[in-house]
Ligand SMILES: Nc1ncnc2c1ncn2[C@@H]1O[C@H](COP(=O)(O)OP(=O)(O)OP(=O)(O)O)[C@@H](O)[C@H]1O
């Protein structure tokens with residue numbers, strides 16, 4: 001049989017019972033629509049999270065004290081040498097390194113002009129502005145002092161400035177950060193949130209002051225930014241060599257932004273797939289609908305099957321005809337479901353732009369393939385019944 | 399038809415059934431629907447098969463049409479032992495050599511008269527262009543041109559059976575098997591259908607008609623009578639053919 005005729009015959013059978021075919025396809029459409037929407041949501045979340053992380057650039061390597069063996073937050077059992085400002089200075093001298101940001105983070109109370117606010121305190125150096133793309137809206141950034149003898153200057157996050165000073169110019173004002181006195185030299189440009197963490201509600205102080213403030217002897221992290229003249233692996237190697245030389249052992253852990261994004265991506269992809277699998281449950285219902293309808297069709301059209309056999313159809317052709325009907329039903333449902341899902345995603349994106357929804361060609365094609373697979377799986381048993389029918393009994397049925 | 403062109407071929411056998419048996423089990427009781435049938439059919443024959451209900455007429459037709467397979471014995475169709483064919487090969491033989499006409503028409507209800515006639519061509523993978531010519535010729539031949547676009551339920555019984563005949567002959571088979579083709583028709587429509595079948599036979603097709611209608615049965619040149627799965631009479635236009643003759 002010619003393909004065009006095959007398709008035409010199948011469509012003739014399906015359109016002969018329009019209501020029934022539409023309802024059966026609807027079952028699949030709902031399932032496919034659910035899968036498509038849920039994967040769009042999963043993909044949206046993935047993109048949202050990844051873009052949040054990669055806004056700092058990807059050429060960053062973070063160094064933390066303590067050796068992690070399995071990628072967890074290890075380092076508690078060993079007596080590690082702390083990461084020091086001298087380590088940071090040494091790393092800054094490595095080739096290809098453009099910025100080194102020593103970091104200490106904590107929280108405390110900020111007081112200014114009678115107002116107080118409890119918030120995050122970041123100890124860093126002037127390099128943080130270029131390394132993390134934290135731009136200055138007003139005044140200057142953190143001072144470029146020799147580490148260890150920094151002046152007590154502070155830079156306010158955008159929101160913190162609003163909260164403490166309202167519309168007034170805070171430059172030159174004095175604040176107390178966890179009991180220490182600082183002078184405001186700058187205000188950050190608004191940066192927004194990262195995974196619900198408000199980057200604007202922070203105060204930035206020189207890292208050596210932060211060490212004193214929190215009474216720490218080591219840094220929490222050193223971020224190394226490197227130029228694109230070297231690869232991540234090259235930098236990882238030279239940082240590791242340098243620090244081992246200084247510490248005498250590998251008592252620190254390195255993670256590149258690349259690695260982190262990669263593992264995040266893996267986790268989020270698994271999440272998306274899991275969510276899609278949940279949506280697939282409704283597809284199961286649709287598949288049962290196809291099995292039911294096709295079994296009914298085979299029973300109703302018994303004499304037609306006998307006729308087809310008498311006209312010279314072999315079992316394989318009868319099987320293909322009925323299997324084709326099941327696949328066509330499922331595929332029609334799949335296409336409709338995908339269409340509705342795309343319309344919904346685009347509509348929602350227009351109405352609620354904040355919603356992280358992302359259509360992925362990969363998942364769309366997967367949904368299409370899935371609907372074909374469902375048609376095959378649901379149609380095979382009824383189609384087999386049709387093909388294995390005894391033609392004489394079939395012809396006698398009326 | 400090649401068989402018609404050569405007078406030598408006409409005497410050859412087209413179908414040879416030897417010691418053919420077909421038994422059905424009804425519970426633990428064996429029903430011998432065909433009991434040791436020996437039968438030769440020549441190309442161009444016009445045969446009627448008559449006999450009481452349950453005598454095995456339809457079973458004989460089904461075996462001849464390769465829809466059913468005998469339990470024992472041999473069925474040679476144009477020299478090929480069909481009992482050795484696979485399911486797919488039998489399907490191909492049915493498609494290319496055998497046409498069926500049923501008492502209850504068996505038209506596909508959602509296809510028009512034209513499409514029903516066209517169906518065997520479609521299933522055989524013949525190009526639309528070639529199909530159109532053949533179907534148009536058959537519609538004209540059967541006086542159905544006006545009704546080509548009608549669905550079966552918009553046609554009379556006689557018209558439906560004519561559509562069914564058109565479908566049976568559109569692949570130009572050598573053998574036309576009709577199981578009570580007039581069983582559901584009034585006298586006039588029945589006569590019309592018989593006239594068409596006989597016309598086809600005159601054009602060379604081998605025609606085998608199962609019927610309960612004695613008058614219709616007598617029209618055939620060769621009349622076979624079955625009882626209890628056996629052929630009890632085989633008359634050739636008035637002369638009684640002996641067992642020896644049909645074996646010759
Ligand atoms: N599929 C089957 N299963 C069991 N028995 C069958 C089957 N087909 C036919 N038979 C039996 O075989 C015998 C012959 O049946 P067949 O249909 O050939 O008779 P028939 O001569 O065509 O009768 P009728 O004139 O009523 O159509 C009957 O006894 C019938 O019950």
Ligand SMILES: [Mg+2]
Pocket residue numbers: 455456457577
């Ligand atoms: Mg019968």
